[in-house]
Amino acid sequence: MSATTVTATATPVPPAPLAIGPFEARLRAARAEGRKLLVPYVTGGLGADWCEIVRAAAAAGADAIEIGIPFSDPVMDGPTIQQASDRALRSGATPQSVLDSLRTIDAGVPLAVMTYANIAFHAGWERFASQLHDANVAAAILPDLPLDEAGDWCVAADEHSVETVLLAAPTAPDERLPRICERSRGFVYAVGLLGVTGARESLAASALVIARRLKLVTDKPLLVGVGIGSPAQAVEVCASADGVVIGSVVVQRMLEGGGPEGVAALVREYRTALDSHEW
Amino acid sequence: MSIMSEPSASGRFGSFGGRYVPETLVPACEELEAAFREAWAEPAFRAELDGLLRDYAGRPSPVTEAKRLSEQLGCRVLLKREDLNHTGSHKINNVLGQALLARRMGKTRLLAETGAGQHGVATATAAALFGMECVVYMGEVDMDRQSLNVFRMRLLGAEVRPALSGSRTLKDAVNEAMRDWVGTVENSHYCLGSALGPHPYPWMVREFHRVIGEESRAQCALLLDGGTPDVIAACVGGGSNAIGIFSGFADTDAELVGVQPAGGASIGHGSPGIVHGMVSYLLQDEWGQVEEALSISAGLDYPGVGPEHSHLEEIGRARYETVTDAEVVDAFLLLSRTEGIIPALEPAHAIAWMSRERASLEGQTVLVCLSGRGDKDVAQMMDVLGADVSTGRGR
Ligand SMILES: Cc1ncc(COP(=O)(O)O)c(C=O)c1O
Numbered sequence: 001m002s003a004t005t006v007t008a009t010a011t012p013v014p015p016a017p018l019a020i021g022p023f024e025a026r027l028r029a030a031r032a033e034g035r036k037l038l039v040p041y042v043t044g045g046l047g048a049d050w051c052e053i054v055r056a057a058a059a060a061g062a063d064a065i066e067i068g069i070p071f072s073d074p075v076m077d078g079p080t081i082q083q084a085s086d087r088a089l090r091s092g093a094t095p096q097s098v099l100d101s102l103r104t105i106d107a108g109v110p111l112a113v114m115t116y117a118n119i120a121f122h123a124g125w126e127r128f129a130s131q132l133h134d135a136n137v138a139a140a141i142l143p144d145l146p147l148d149e150a151g152d153w154c155v156a157a158d159e160h161s162v163e164t165v166l167l168a169a170p171t172a173p174d175e176r177l178p179r180i181c182e183r184s185r186g187f188v189y190a191v192g193l194l195g196v197t198g199a200r201e202s203l204a205a206s207a208l209v210i211a212r213r214l215k216l217v218t219d220k221p222l223l224v225g226v227g228i229g230s231p232a233q234a235v236e237v238c239a240s241a242d243g244v245v246i247g248s249v250v251v252q253r254m255l256e257g258g259g260p261e262g263v264a265a266l267v268r269e270y271r272t273a274l275d276s277h278e279w
Numbered sequence: 280m281s282i283m284s285e286p287s288a289s290g291r292f293g294s295f296g297g298r299y300v301p302e303t304l305v306p307a308c309e310e311l312e313a314a315f316r317e318a319w320a321e322p323a324f325r326a327e328l329d330g331l332l333r334d335y336a337g338r339p340s341p342v343t344e345a346k347r348l349s350e351q352l353g354c355r356v357l358l359k360r361e362d363l364n365h366t367g368s369h370k371i372n373n374v375l376g377q378a379l380l381a382r383r384m385g386k387t388r389l390l391a392e393t394g395a396g397q398h399g400v401a402t403a404t405a406a407a408l409f410g411m412e413c414v415v416y417m418g419e420v421d422m423d424r425q426s427l428n429v430f431r432m433r434l435l436g437a438e439v440r441p442a443l444s445g446s447r448t449l450k451d452a453v454n455e456a457m458r459d460w461v462g463t464v465e466n467s468h469y470c471l472g473s474a475l476g477p478h479p480y481p482w483m484v485r486e487f488h489r490v491i492g493e494e495s496r497a498q499c500a501l502l503l504d505g506g507t508p509d510v511i512a513a514c515v516g517g518g519s520n521a522i523g524i525f526s527g528f529a530d531t532d533a534e535l536v537g538v539q540p541a542g543g544a545s546i547g548h549g550s551p552g553i554v555h556g557m558v559s560y561l562l563q564d565e566w567g568q569v570e571e572a573l574s575i576s577a578g579l580d581y582p583g584v585g586p587e588h589s590h591l592e593e594i595g596r597a598r599y600e601t602v603t604d605a606e607v608v609d610a611f612l613l614l615s616r617t618e619g620i621i622p623a624l625e626p627a628h629a630i631a632w633m634s635r636e637r638a639s640l641e642g643q644t645v646l647v648c649l650s651g652r653g654d655k656d657v658a659q660m661m662d663v664l665g666a667d668v669s670t671g672r673g674r
Binding site (some may be wrong): 010071072073075076077078082086089094095096116117118119121122123143144145146147148149166167168169170171172173176180191193194195196 | 287288289291297298299300301302303304305306307444445450454457458461462463464465550551552553554555556558561563566567568569
C-alpha cells in the first residue's frame with residue numbers, strides 16, 4: 001500500500017487562471033469555425049484494443065476523447081459504464097496502466113481523463129495532477145468532486161496545466177451556475193438530466209433547459225453529456241449547446257465487441273449528423 | 280471546538296468528512312443541512328420527535344444490569360437496551376427524525392440502503408406511518424442472509440431492490456441508493472442509515488442518536504451514584520449507534536471503545552479515502568479501489584466508517600478494536616444464555632470484545648450499547664450452529 005497520509009481540508013477554491021488553456025483554446029477554435037463539438041468517452045483498460053478504439057474514434061471525427069479510469073464504486077454511472085469499469089478492473093486495469101498507455105497513444109486529439117475523486121486523492125492530488133500531465137492528458141473530470149470540495153485539486157491541477165472541467169447540473173440554483181462556469185476550464189460539462197450516465201430513449205427536456213441557462217452565464221465551450229442516446233438527440237441538444245459528450249452508447253458498442261471499426265462507425269454517425277445540420 | 284460538537288462549515292470533523300457528491304446532489308445536501316439546522320433549533324420540531332420516540336418507538340429504552348454475565352466476566356456490565364425499541368434496533372431514532380424532516384421539506388418518497396435490514400425496516404415503518412413511498416436498496420448477499428427483514432419491509436409496503444454490483448452488500452446498496460437519489464432528488468429524501476455520507480448526514484444522524492447517550496448518562500448516574508461507567512463499548516459499522524452513545528459521555532473520563540469486525544476494520548487496516556460523499560478511513564487497495572469488507576454481520580460488512588469516528592481515533596478520544604466472526608458467534612450464545620437476551624450479530628461484537636478482554640476489564644463498569652435484537656439473525660445462526668444448539672457450545 002502506498003503510504004498516503006494526505007489530509008483533506010476544505011481549501012478555498014482558487015480563481016481559475018486567467019490564461020485560457022490549450023485544450024479550451026482548441027475547442028473554442030473549432031467552435032469558431034461553426035463546428036459542433038463531439039467528445040466520446042472510452043473506458044480505459046476495457047479490452048485489449050481500447051487504445052486503438054481511442055485512435056479510431058479520433059479519426060472518425062471526435063474533437064477530444066474522454067478516457068475513463070475505472071473506479072470500483074462509480075456512483076455517477078449507470079449499468080453500462082459500471083459494467084465496463086468492472087470488466088476493466090477485473091482484467092487488471094489500474095490508473096497507472098491506463099496513464100502509461102495514454103502517454104504513447106498519439107490520438108491526434110486532446111485527451112481528458114474522467115475518474116472519481118478517490119483515485120486522485122489516494123495518489124495525492126499533486127502527484128495525480130503531475131501524472132496526468134506526464135501522460136499528455138490535457139483535462140480532468142472528477143464527477144464526485146463538486147466545486148466546493150475542489151480547492152486542493154484545482155491548486156494542483158492548475159500548477160500542472162491540467163484543465164479541470166466542472167459539471168453543472170439541472171438542480172443548481174441560478175446563483176451557483178456562474179461560479180461553476182468561472183472555475184471550469186476546457187469546457188463546461190452540462191449534466192443533461194437528473195440521473196446517472198446511460199443512454200435514454202429521448203432527450204430529456206432538462207438538457208435544453210440547462211444548456212440555455214448556462215449559455216446565459218458563460219461563453220466557455222458548453223457540452224451536454226449524460227443520457228445522449230442517438231445522433232438525433234445530439235443534434236437536438238446542440239441547438240442550445242456547443243457540443244455533446246457521448247459515453248454509454250460508445251461503451252455499449254465496446255462491450256458488444258464492436259472494436260475500433262464499430263466505435264468509429266458510431267462516432268461517424270454522430271459527426272455526420274452534427275455536420276450536416278444547418279446551425 | 281469541543282469534542283463532538285458541530286462539524287466545521289464544510290462538514291469536517293478534524294480532517295474527515297466533507298461533501299464529495301455529484302454536482303446534482305449538492306443543492307439537496309445544502310437544503311437538507313438548512314432544514315435540519317432550522318428544525319433542530321425549533322422546540323416544536325423537537326417536541327414532535329420526542330413524542331414519536333416516546334409514544335411510537337417506546338423510548339426511553341432501559342439500561343439493564345446484566346448480573347449473570349457480570350459474574351461470569353468479572354466486570355459490571357450494563358446494557359443499553361436499544362433492542363427494545365419498536366422495530367428492534369436503534370435505527371428507528373434516526374429514521375423518525377429524518378422522516379419528519381423529509382415531510383417538512385415536502386418530499387414524498389423515502390430512499391434507503393440497508394445491510395442487516397434493520398435500517399430498511401425502520402425506514403419502511405416510518406414511510407408507512409407518514410404515508411410515504413419507500414424504496415430500499417439491499418445487497419443481494421444480504422437479502423439472502425437477512426431474508427426475514429426483506430419480508431418485513433415488504434409487509435410494510437416498501438419496495439426492496441437488490442444491489443447486484445460489487446460485493447452485493449452494504450457498500451453497494453449505498454451506491455445504488457445514491458444513484459437513485461441522483462435521479463429522483465426532487466421528490467425523494469435519501470434516508471441514510473448510519474453516521475456517514477456527505478455533510479450534513481454524519482452530524483445529523485449523530486444528533487438523532489444522541490438520545491441514546493443522553494438517556495444512558497442519566498440512567499447510569501442513578502445506578503452508579505452519580506458516576507459514569509469506566510468504559511462505553513459499541514459495535515461500529517458506519518458507526519451510528521456508537522456515535523450516539525459516545526456523544527453522551529464525550530465530556531467524561533469514560534473510555535470510548537468502538538468494536539469493528541476483523542474483516543471490516545477500516546480504522547486500523549484502512550487509510551483515508553473518499554467514498555460515499557466523505558473522507559474517512561477506508562479499506563482500499565494500492566490504487567484507491569475500494570476493497571470488500573467480509574463479516575458474518577451484514578450490518579457491519581462495510582469498508583468505510585463515519586468520519587467522526589476517524590476523527591475520534593485521530594485525536595485519541597476513542598479507540599477501535601476488532602473481533603473475529605468466531606468470537607462473535609460465541610458472544611451471541613453467551614448473552615442469550617446468561618441474560619435471556621438474543622442480541623443482533625452487530626452488538627454481539629461489543630459483547631465479544633468485552634468477553635475477550637475480561638482480564639483487563641476486571642472490576643470495571645462497562646456500558647454496552649445493545650443496538651438491536653437477534654431475531655433477524657436466527658435463521659443465519661441456525662446454519663452456522665446447526666438446529667440442535669441446546670447441547671455443546673455456550674452454557
Ligand atoms: C442492530 C444493529 N446494530 C448496529 C448496526 C451497525 O450500524 P451502525 O454502526 O451505524 O450503528 C446495524 C446495522 O445494520 C444494526 O442493525
